[in-house]
Amino acid sequence: xxxxxxxxxxxxxxxxxxxxxxxxxILWQGKxxxxxxxxxxxxxxxxxxxxxxxxxxxxxxxxxxxxLVSLQLEMEAADATEDEHVHTEDCDH
Numbered sequence: 001x002x003x004x005x006x007x008x009x010x011x012x013x014x015x016x017x018x019x020x021x022x023x024x025x026i027l028w029q030g031k032x033x034x035x036x037x038x039x040x041x042x043x044x045x046x047x048x049x050x051x052x053x054x055x056x057x058x059x060x061x062x063x064x065x066x067x068l069v070s071l072q073l074e075m076e077a078a079d080a081t082e083d084e085h086v087h088t089e090d091c092d093h
Contacts, residue, residue, distance in 0.1 A: 003022050003036070003037045003039075004020050004021070004022060005020070005021055005022065005023070005024065005035070005036070005037065006018065006019075006020055007019040007020070007021065007024065022036065022037075023035060023036035023037075024036075025048075031047050031048070031050075032047065032048045033045065033046070033047055034046055034047070034048065038060060040062075041062070041063055042060055042061060042062050042063075043060070043061040044058060044059070044060055044061075045058065045059040045060075045061065046058040046059070049078045053078045054077070054078055055075055055076060055077050055078055056075075056076055056078060057073060057074065057075050057076070058073075058074045058076065059071060059072070059073055059074075060072045060074060
């Protein structure tokens with residue numbers, strides 16, 4: 001299955017350029033919002049989890065018909081909360 005995304009980027013002057021990638025991020029309010037294919041023609045939109053985050057959200061966009069889509073919000077618990085974090089040599093703080 002092809003997981004490549006075809007992007008069309010448009011500048012303020014209206015000029016367009018194209019790019020191809022497997023996933024891309026938008027930096028918005030200090031967070032990276034990642035867009036990637038999730039298989040079966042679905043798009044997964046999610047925010048990278050940072051230390052201290054207790055949960056994160058993913059949006060799953062699914063095509064339903066020729067002009068309809070389904071948007072599902074999935075709330076996930078972050079792997080380790082701040083209280084569960086164990087400091088090791090690999091920590092960068």
